[in-house]
Amino acid sequence: MKGSVGKRITTWVTGNRVWRSLFRHDLPHDDLGRMQTMFTNFFLHLVPARVHFHSLRPGYTLGLGVISLFLFAILVVTGVLLMFFYVPWAERAYHDMKDLEFAVSYGVILRNMHRWAAHAMVAVVFLHMVRVFYTGSYKRPREFNWVLGVLLWLLTLGLSFTGYLLPWDQLAFWAITVGTSIASYPPWIGKTLRVLLLGGNTVGQGALLRFYVLHVVALPVAVALLVAVHLWRVRKDGGLSRPLTPALPAIAGGVPDPATKDATGPALAEYEIFPPFSQKTYGLMELAWGTSPVVETQAPEEEIPSWPHLTFRLLVLFVGVLAVMSTMAYFFDAPLEELANPTHPPNPAKAPWYFLGLQELVSYSALVGGVVVPALLILGLMSIPYVDLNREGEGIWFTSQRGRRIALACLLGTAPLGPLLIYLNGHFGARLLWPEAPQAVVDLLNPGSLLLFLIVLISLMTWRVTGSRRAAAIALFSAFLSAYVILMIIGTFFRGPNWVWVWPWQAGAIY
Amino acid sequence: MSGSQPGGFWDRISRRALLGTGWVAFLFSVVGPALANIRFLFPNVVYEEPTVFKIGTPEDFPVGTTTFLEDRRVFIFHEPQGFRAVSATCTHLRCTTGPFVPADGQAKVEHSHCPCHGSIFDKAGNVLQGPAPRPLEVYQISLGGDGRLVVNTNEVVPPDRYFKA
Numbered sequence: 049m050k051g052s053v054g055k056r057i058t059t060w061v062t063g064n065r066v067w068r069s070l071f072r073h074d075l076p077h078d079d080l081g082r083m084q085t086m087f088t089n090f091f092l093h094l095v096p097a098r099v100h101f102h103s104l105r106p107g108y109t110l111g112l113g114v115i116s117l118f119l120f121a122i123l124v125v126t127g128v129l130l131m132f133f134y135v136p137w138a139e140r141a142y143h144d145m146k147d148l149e150f151a152v153s154y155g156v157i158l159r160n161m162h163r164w165a166a167h168a169m170v171a172v173v174f175l176h177m178v179r180v181f182y183t184g185s186y187k188r189p190r191e192f193n194w195v196l197g198v199l200l201w202l203l204t205l206g207l208s209f210t211g212y213l214l215p216w217d218q219l220a221f222w223a224i225t226v227g228t229s230i231a232s233y234p235p236w237i238g239k240t241l242r243v244l245l246l247g248g249n250t251v252g253q254g255a256l257l258r259f260y261v262l263h264v265v266a267l268p269v270a271v272a273l274l275v276a277v278h279l280w281r282v283r284k285d286g287g288l289s290r291p292l293t294p295a296l297p298a299i300a301g302g303v304p305d306p307a308t309k310d311a312t313g314p315a316l317a318e319y320e321i322f323p324p325f326s327q328k329t330y331g332l333m334e335l336a337w338g339t340s341p342v343v344e345t346q347a348p349e350e351e352i353p354s355w356p357h358l359t360f361r362l363l364v365l366f367v368g369v370l371a372v373m374s375t376m377a378y379f380f381d382a383p384l385e386e387l388a389n390p391t392h393p394p395n396p397a398k399a400p401w402y403f404l405g406l407q408e409l410v411s412y413s414a415l416v417g418g419v420v421v422p423a424l425l426i427l428g429l430m431s432i433p434y435v436d437l438n439r440e441g442e443g444i445w446f447t448s449q450r451g452r453r454i455a456l457a458c459l460l461g462t463a464p465l466g467p468l469l470i471y472l473n474g475h476f477g478a479r480l481l482w483p484e485a486p487q488a489v490v491d492l493l494n495p496g497s498l499l500l501f502l503i504v505l506i507s508l509m510t511w512r513v514t515g516s517r518r519a520a521a522i523a524l525f526s527a528f529l530s531a532y533v534i535l536m537i538i539g540t541f542f543r544g545p546n547w548v549w550v551w552p553w554q555a556g557a558i559y
Numbered sequence: 560m561s562g563s564q565p566g567g568f569w570d571r572i573s574r575r576a577l578l579g580t581g582w583v584a585f586l587f588s589v590v591g592p593a594l595a596n597i598r599f600l601f602p603n604v605v606y607e608e609p610t611v612f613k614i615g616t617p618e619d620f621p622v623g624t625t626t627f628l629e630d631r632r633v634f635i636f637h638e639p640q641g642f643r644a645v646s647a648t649c650t651h652l653r654c655t656t657g658p659f660v661p662a663d664g665q666a667k668v669e670h671s672h673c674p675c676h677g678s679i680f681d682k683a684g685n686v687l688q689g690p691a692p693r694p695l696e697v698y699q700i701s702l703g704g705d706g707r708l709v710v711n712t713n714e715v716v717p718p719d720r721y722f723k724a
Contacts, residue, residue, distance in 0.1 A: 222654065222675070226653070229651075244600055249605065253606075254602065391655060393654045393655060395657070414652055414690055414692070480688070487693075490692075546672040547675065548677060
């Protein structure tokens with residue numbers, strides 16, 4: 049054998065039969081090898097062997113879907129580790145938290161990381177939904193994947209809710225109390241639903257065990273399954289969404305090599321590499337009847353090998369997410385309130401930030417704010433792709449300049465509505481003007497239901513004026529987004545003890 | 560079917576009907592256990608605090624006082640007309656409503672604030688403000704054989720019902 053010692057060791061390690069049975073390819077040197085590497089490795093084959101350069105643009109996806117997945121992975125790992133030191137027993141759970149903090153090596157770091165990754169996942173999954181909406185990526189054939197995405201958002205919220213109940217501190221106890229009471233409001237099934245969730249009539253051991261099982265088994269399995277279908281459908285639908293036609297006219301003078309140029313920059317958009325509508329189809333021989341519908345305008349040469357362009361980005365992104373989460377976990381401790389006291393809720397009793405919009409809504413009416421508005425909201429979100437049928441503007445942020453203006457107008461223009469309605473409710477609310485008013489009047493005339501009515505009205509007016517369902521959808525979604533954020537801010541910074549309005553600089557607002 | 564006569568049972572039933580019956584049977588065999596699993600999740604026995612409990616002798620609650628029984632989440636009012644046991648569980652989302660405070664800027668009578676979502680109740684349990692959809696519940700009071708008062712939280716009585724010891 050020739051060469052240095054290092055070279056000889058490397059050759060011995062990578063040349064023997066065991067290694068070669070593990071890794072069937074050398075590190076690839078050409079495009080064929082790169083694709084084979086992606087193809088023959090189980091983990092790499094989850095992403096395509098070749099990827100459209102448009103999918104790699106950070107400014108298009110913002111990496112939010114992938115970051116959600118990484119956060120979920122971090123949550124599974126840290127969560128399983130935490131299970132070794134946690135018993136879902138009402139008398140012990142809180143003290144297990146204290147043990148994790150003071151007596152278990154790295155226990156506090158793992159718990160912090162689990163908590164901050166959960167908060168991050170709630171935020172990132174939501175932002176992913178915002179991105180998918182504004183880029184029109186829910187359009188045919190991706191309608192059902194949008195529905196799956198909405199379900200995954202709900203499951204994320206469910207995981208988060210069941211998770212912060214487990215420490216059995218004041219937040220946990222009163223969140224279960226309030227959450228299961230909201231569940232008792234739907235007509236006919238409400239009372240039964242509450243017993244089912246609590247495993248009894250009062251909040252106690254039964255409830256803790258049920259939420260534990262939901263948190264560590266039922267919901268994670270559901271998320272894993274839906275994520276699998278979600279990602280599978282992304283691939284079957286031809287990868288990430290992108291503009292239907294290249295944005296700019298063709299130029300003479302050859303095709304840029306996407307592998308060597310900056311594939312993510314704007315440079316490539318200036319070239320039309322292939323004329324649109326090449327109408328190429330690929331057959332799935334012996335696997336499925338018919339041809340795959342996925343290709344459409346895509347030409348193979350617009351794609352670049354996933355190795356290394358996609359894999360390297362994924363790796364960098366994962367390291368980035370892990371670094372941010374580790375730093376957060378190191379410097380900021382996850383909150384832990386006092387031991388659950390079944391007699392007295394804390395005052396103010398505030399949910400985590402992402403539920404404070406909902407808490408603000410139920411503070412007007414539990415039925416409308418806790419059941420009707422959320423149910424309509426979810427149905428409305430899910431039905432967007434079945435109402436906005438046109439593929440116009442797919443893969444383009446806000447569809448057009450007009451879409452951008454509508455989004456901005458609805459985001460900023462509807463922002464004062466929430467505070468205004470709350471002010472009116474505080475001074476001319478149904479209960480104030482008519483103390484004997486039936487509950488139905490309070491349910492119908494409160495800031496939550498009026499806000500929903502106004503948002504729908506704005507959307508219908510936009511439809512009427514523009515004649516475009518996409519424009520109406522943008523108006524609806526932007527107004528919803530604005531209301532959601534504003535209510536969250538009000539709940540976080542403007543509500544003090546007894547849930548009365550306070551200014552952020554007054555005592556008791558920041559809890 | 561060897562031995563079966565033409566026009567017999569096996570000739571009158573079509574292949575489609577037979578297989579259809581099979582599918583329906585399969586469906587029931589799946590749905591039945593699924594329903595049983597749902598029933599399984601509803602406990603028949605729960606180990607919870609009793610809903611009927613003794614609170615002490617009438618002399619423990621002098622006339623004109625309001626006592627908050629912390630563990631039971633119940634206010635005991637002893638007024639000249641008699642005793643009333645008013646639930647401290649807010650009818651909105653079951654938080655514990657706070658102690659009764661004198662009239663102030665927010666309400667013209669003695670009242671109790673619920674800390675969670677801002678409902679305000681008067682001493683009769685009526686909703687003065689906030690999202691609570693119903694007045695606070697008033698529970699039945701009786702006198703036990705040993706001379707102590709008994710509160711039954713399963714029995715909700717009209718708000719003007721007083722118990723004379």
